[in-house]
Amino acid sequence: MTKPRVNSALIRRINTGRLFHIIRQNAGISQQQLSHVSGIDPATISIIINNLEAAGIVRRVIDAPTGRAGRPTSALSIDARAGYLAGIGIEPDAIRIVLATIDGARCADLIVPGSLDPEAAREAARAGLASALRMVRARRSTLLGVGIALPGLVSLDGQVVFAPNLGWRDLDFAAGLRQSLKCPIRLENDVKAAALAEHLFGASRDITDFVYVMGRSGIGGGLHLMGELYRGPHGLAGEIGHMKIVPGGRLCGCGGHGCFEAYASERAILAELAAQGHPARDVDAVLAACRDGDKTVLAVLAEAGAHLGLGLANLINIMSPRRVVLGGSLARLAPFLLPAAARALDENALAAIRHDVELVVSVMGDHAAPMGGIALALQQFLDDPPVRLGHPRESGRRTK
Amino acid sequence: MTKPRVNSALIRRINTGRLFHIIRQNAGISQQQLSHVSGIDPATISIIINNLEAAGIVRRVIDAPTGRAGRPTSALSIDARAGYLAGIGIEPDAIRIVLATIDGARCADLIVPGSLDPEAAREAARAGLASALRMVRARRSTLLGVGIALPGLVSLDGQVVFAPNLGWRDLDFAAGLRQSLKCPIRLENDVKAAALAEHLFGASRDITDFVYVMGRSGIGGGLHLMGELYRGPHGLAGEIGHMKIVPGGRLCGCGGHGCFEAYASERAILAELAAQGHPARDVDAVLAACRDGDKTVLAVLAEAGAHLGLGLANLINIMSPRRVVLGGSLARLAPFLLPAAARALDENALAAIRHDVELVVSVMGDHAAPMGGIALALQQFLDDPPVRLGHPRESGRRTK
DNA sequence: TGGGTTTATTAAAGAGTAAAAATAATTCGC
DNA sequence: GCGAATTATTTTTACTCTTTAATAAACCCA
Numbered sequence: 001m002t003k004p005r006v007n008s009a010l011i012r013r014i015n016t017g018r019l020f021h022i023i024r025q026n027a028g029i030s031q032q033q034l035s036h037v038s039g040i041d042p043a044t045i046s047i048i049i050n051n052l053e054a055a056g057i058v059r060r061v062i063d064a065p066t067g068r069a070g071r072p073t074s075a076l077s078i079d080a081r082a083g084y085l086a087g088i089g090i091e092p093d094a095i096r097i098v099l100a101t102i103d104g105a106r107c108a109d110l111i112v113p114g115s116l117d118p119e120a121a122r123e124a125a126r127a128g129l130a131s132a133l134r135m136v137r138a139r140r141s142t143l144l145g146v147g148i149a150l151p152g153l154v155s156l157d158g159q160v161v162f163a164p165n166l167g168w169r170d171l172d173f174a175a176g177l178r179q180s181l182k183c184p185i186r187l188e189n190d191v192k193a194a195a196l197a198e199h200l201f202g203a204s205r206d207i208t209d210f211v212y213v214m215g216r217s218g219i220g221g222g223l224h225l226m227g228e229l230y231r232g233p234h235g236l237a238g239e240i241g242h243m244k245i246v247p248g249g250r251l252c253g254c255g256g257h258g259c260f261e262a263y264a265s266e267r268a269i270l271a272e273l274a275a276q277g278h279p280a281r282d283v284d285a286v287l288a289a290c291r292d293g294d295k296t297v298l299a300v301l302a303e304a305g306a307h308l309g310l311g312l313a314n315l316i317n318i319m320s321p322r323r324v325v326l327g328g329s330l331a332r333l334a335p336f337l338l339p340a341a342a343r344a345l346d347e348n349a350l351a352a353i354r355h356d357v358e359l360v361v362s363v364m365g366d367h368a369a370p371m372g373g374i375a376l377a378l379q380q381f382l383d384d385p386p387v388r389l390g391h392p393r394e395s396g397r398r399t400k
Numbered sequence: 401m402t403k404p405r406v407n408s409a410l411i412r413r414i415n416t417g418r419l420f421h422i423i424r425q426n427a428g429i430s431q432q433q434l435s436h437v438s439g440i441d442p443a444t445i446s447i448i449i450n451n452l453e454a455a456g457i458v459r460r461v462i463d464a465p466t467g468r469a470g471r472p473t474s475a476l477s478i479d480a481r482a483g484y485l486a487g488i489g490i491e492p493d494a495i496r497i498v499l500a501t502i503d504g505a506r507c508a509d510l511i512v513p514g515s516l517d518p519e520a521a522r523e524a525a526r527a528g529l530a531s532a533l534r535m536v537r538a539r540r541s542t543l544l545g546v547g548i549a550l551p552g553l554v555s556l557d558g559q560v561v562f563a564p565n566l567g568w569r570d571l572d573f574a575a576g577l578r579q580s581l582k583c584p585i586r587l588e589n590d591v592k593a594a595a596l597a598e599h600l601f602g603a604s605r606d607i608t609d610f611v612y613v614m615g616r617s618g619i620g621g622g623l624h625l626m627g628e629l630y631r632g633p634h635g636l637a638g639e640i641g642h643m644k645i646v647p648g649g650r651l652c653g654c655g656g657h658g659c660f661e662a663y664a665s666e667r668a669i670l671a672e673l674a675a676q677g678h679p680a681r682d683v684d685a686v687l688a689a690c691r692d693g694d695k696t697v698l699a700v701l702a703e704a705g706a707h708l709g710l711g712l713a714n715l716i717n718i719m720s721p722r723r724v725v726l727g728g729s730l731a732r733l734a735p736f737l738l739p740a741a742a743r744a745l746d747e748n749a750l751a752a753i754r755h756d757v758e759l760v761v762s763v764m765g766d767h768a769a770p771m772g773g774i775a776l777a778l779q780q781f782l783d784d785p786p787v788r789l790g791h792p793r794e795s796g797r798r799t800k
Numbered sequence: 801t802g803g804g805t806t807t808a809t810t811a812a813a814g815a816g817t818a819a820a821a822a823t824a825a826t827t828c829g830c
Numbered sequence: 831g832c833g834a835a836t837t838a839t840t841t842t843t844a845c846t847c848t849t850t851a852a853t854a855a856a857c858c859c860a
Contacts, residue, residue, distance in 0.1 A: 005439060005440075005849085005851095006411050006414045006415055006704060007411065007814095007815095007848075007849050007850085008408070008813085008814050008816090008848065008849065009814080009815090009849090010411075010816045010849095011406050011407060011408070011410075011411065011814095011815060011816075012814080012815065012816095014406045015406055015815090015816090018406075030839075031839075031840065032838080032839060032840080039405060040816085041620070041816060041817050041818075042404075042817095042839085042840070042841090043816075043817065043818080043819095043840090043841075043842080043843095044815080044816055044817075045840095046840060046841055046842090047815090047841090048818095049840095050841090062824095068825090068837085068838085069825070069826040069827065069828070069836065069837045069838070070824080070825060070836085070838025071823060071824045071825055071837080071838050071839040071840070072824070072838085072839080072841065073838085073839065073840095074839085074840085075836095078846095081567070088587060113798055119473070153752060161752070164754065205456075208633065209632060209633045212541075212853040218806060221718070221719075225625065225630060226626075226630070229625070230611060232719065232720040232721070233608065233609045233720070233721070233722045234720060234753075234756055236720040236752065236753050237718070237719055238716060238718065238719050238720075239718075239720065239750065239753065239830075240717065240719050242750050243714045243717050243718060244645070244710060244713060244717075244748050245647065246647055247645065247646055247710060254750065256748060258749075275749070280562040300622050310647060314643045314644055314714060315718065317639060317640065317643050317644075318621070318637070318638065318639075318640050318643060318715065318718060318719075319632065319637055319718075320631070320632040320633070320634060320636040320637040320638075320639065321632070322633045331622070347656070348644050348656060350639060350642050350654065350656075352553060352562065352636065353634075353636050353639065356633075356634055374536060405816085406816090407815075407816050407817080407847085407848095408817090408846080408847045408848050408849090409818065409819095409847075411815090411847090411848060412847075412848065412850080415848090415849090430807090431806080431807065431808095432805090432806065432807080436814085440849085441849060441850055441851080442806090442807075442808090442850095443803060443808080443809080443810090443850065443851080443852095444848075445850075446807070446808060446809080447808095447848090447849095450808090452847090471804090471805055471806040471807065471855095471856055471857040472805095472857070472858070473805090473806065474806090474807085502826080641855065687855055743820080750855075801859080801860100802859105802860090803858105803859090803860085804857100804858090804859090805856100805857085805858085805859105806855100806856085806857080806858105806860105807855080807856075807857095808853100808855070808856085809852100809853080809854065809855080810851100810852085810853075811850100811851090811852080811853095812849105812850085812851085812852095813848100813849090813850085813851100814847105814849085814850105815846100815847085816831100816845105816846090816847085816848100817838100817843105817844100817845085817846085817847105818843100818844090818845085818846105819842105819843085819844085820841105820842080820843075820844095821835085821840100821841080821842065821843085821845085822839105822840080822841070822842080823838100823839080823840070823841085824837100824838090824839085824840100825836105825837085825838085826835100826836080826837075826838100827834100827835080827836070827837090827840100827851075828833105828834085828835070828836085829832100829833090829834085829835090830831100830832090830833095830834105
């Protein structure tokens with residue numbers, strides 16, 4: 001049971017974080033606007049901004065004259081030179097590495113072959129990260145944090161509990177990297193990480209309550225509630241793939257029957273196509289067939305879309321989020337899934353609740369997992385900044 | 401969009417509230433133990449306790465000698481003389497009123513006939529409340545807060561959006577009472593309120609993440625996440641009754657098919673019995689038949705229990721709570737529902753998640769809703785105490 | 801009286817807020 | 831054209847509030 005002390009340091013950390021994100025998402029904002037937006041007093045802002053500037057996190061540029069009277073504003077922005085964050089998305093067959101500045105701007109992108117052997121995957125990630133750093137001509141000491149996102153159950157303390165696709169169980173994947181990289185590392189389930197990225201960098205920045213639904217081979221979910229990721233008491237909340245939508249229905253990989261992901265996942269769609277004798281074996285082929293107007297494929301997708309809508313309706317009835325974000329292969333297939341899904345949603349979600357829910361598609365694409373890693377790293381960076389922010393005001397007070 | 405300022409006053413409110421609840425649940429605790437339990441510094445505690453004592457909220461009794469050396473501890477407890485909280489549970493046919501001291505101890509209990517006319521219901525509640533106050537010989541000025549719990553959708557600002565059982569829509573039920581009672585009033589959905597009561601007064605005091613599932617005529621839910629009630633962006637989260645567990649299944653009152661409450665609610669059970677020609681028309685009759693070993697009733701309940709387990713499995717798969725609490729008529733029928741429900745749970749919930757979830761029955765009984773009202777009133781009292789706590793330290797500083 | 805235990809007080813450090821002051825441009829008056 | 835007034839933004843100062851650590855006080859028992 002964590003009980004963070006409620007004290008001044010916490011206040012400062014919260015307010016600093018809030019200002020950081022506002023600046024990040026509104027580059028060029030002035031201190032006065034910042035005060036208006038955040039509700040924090042201008043004096044407090046002055047102090048915090050000065051600290052952030054001294055730490056090299058925020059940059060201040062005096063604006064060009066506007067032509068109007070008064071002292072010109074200075075434009076605040078996150079200083080890209082502060083250092084880099086790395087996001088690592090681990091999949092069975094590929095490891096995606098993204099390097100970003102601390103404002104989340106992507107500046108390097110890399111895919112290396114994956115491995116089911118943890119040690120090999122770790123080494124591949126490490127080597128890939130080194131390459132990425134070379135790509136931007138950055139020294140390893142400029143790496144401020146690393147976030148790792150992988151498909152599987154991850155405990156609250158970042159241990160891999162079970163990752164069926166990777167064949168990993170009870171593994172501290174980050175430990176080895178932490179040693180060799182000498183910088184903070186966080187590890188999280190890829191869908192939860194992607195939800196975080198959606199909140200920090202995506203289209204749902206101002207949405208405090210949304211559900212991220214990601215189709216990979218199966219279906220995962222991330223609950224973002226009250227402005228923060230909800231992990232649940234064991235870190236397993238949001239695993240919606242095995243919600244039962246058809247009692248006694250199709251056999252699922254989990255051993256159960258009628259699971260959500262046995263009907264609406266990429267794997268389920270491909271399996272259904274195969275069962276109907278269709279040659280498509282991956283999402284690209286499915287999309288190509290759709291564009292050619294392949295009736296079989298369109299029918300299968302409509303069917304899957306209807307089940308998708310049914311599952312989402314349950315999710316919406318329970319959580320009443322403001323938005324549902326679709327990611328992964330669900331996002332790619334969305335054009336052909338959504339019509340049926342929207343119908344099923346209208347039919348099965350309570351009207352009063354359905355009315356206020358948007359169903360949108362993530363724009364993150366394949367970057368969802370590694371950008372989730374960036375989000376994790378950024379969160380870590382703000383939770384526990386390497387330079388002590390908010391230190392005592394320099395004692396250079398002039399006396400009258 | 402609420403954005404509470406993060407400042408010293410907030411810290412004090414949070415810490416004061418924490419101490420209040422610890423004292424409430426551990427009457428007789430000493431300041432030192434309080435510090436140990438809460439993690440708050442003894443000095444801070446000293447100040448806060450002095451304020452609470454001066455406000456008449458906490459009482460300090462110097463303990464009898466313990467036989468051991470040292471200054472005797474003083475026992476802290478919530479001062480029952482501080483005043484009363486009222487909880488009002490509104491149902492179509494009855495209004496339940498509970499009076500409690502601010503530590504949540506029930507001291508009066510009353511049921512008056514209900515009404516579908518808002519004005520009549522309001523007047524009945526007001527009159528009942530006056531009677532309850534007379535029962536404990538208390539003046540109306542000692543009433544510190546009122547919480548109202550009713551079956552229906554309630555917006556975040558306490559407006560009744562839709563209460564089908566009462567036939568109310570878009571109604572500010574509390575407004576009239578607020579005028580005549582001249583004390584703070586909060587209004588909330590009864591299941592959410594009951595979940596709050598379960599957290600503050602029930603068996604789930606130390607559980608930060610649980611789901612409260614209440615069977616009335618339908619089925620409602622309350623999500624208690626991260627130590628607080630989750631209302632969702634519109635206050636409609638947790639309305640699990642219309643989760644679809646059987647696609648295209650039984651017609652539900654909502655117009656949809658296959659809803660949770662069309663299979664596992666009191667109304668559904670009674671309807672099924674009627675369809676099978678059984679004479680039981682209420683829960684009492686059902687329970688009596690069960691005790692007589694009535695096969696028909698037991699079979700219907702087992703069937704309903706299986707569907708209950710199926711619905712709970714979905715809830716658990718999504719939320720991964722630490723506990724599911726059953727209340728209302730589900731609690732009364734629990735002995736005959738649970739075996740089948742537990743089986744369905746084992747079958748349909750992911751093992752990794754199922755393993756850490758308890759399924760328990762609320763001990764609140766019929767008091768759930770009005771005690772929910774008490775919980776609301778207490779929360780209101782602590783959020784916005786009538787006497788300003790944490791006032792400036794008395795200026796009686798002695799100088800050396 | 802002295803030892804031990806618990807509570808209360810005090811001083812220090814840090815946070816936020818409000819008001820005043822400083823800063824830096826433009827605009828006005830001549 | 832040039833200085834003073836104006837305007838808008840940021841910083842400083844003064845103050846309150848909070849936590850925390852160190853210190854003092856209160857109290858019982860031996």
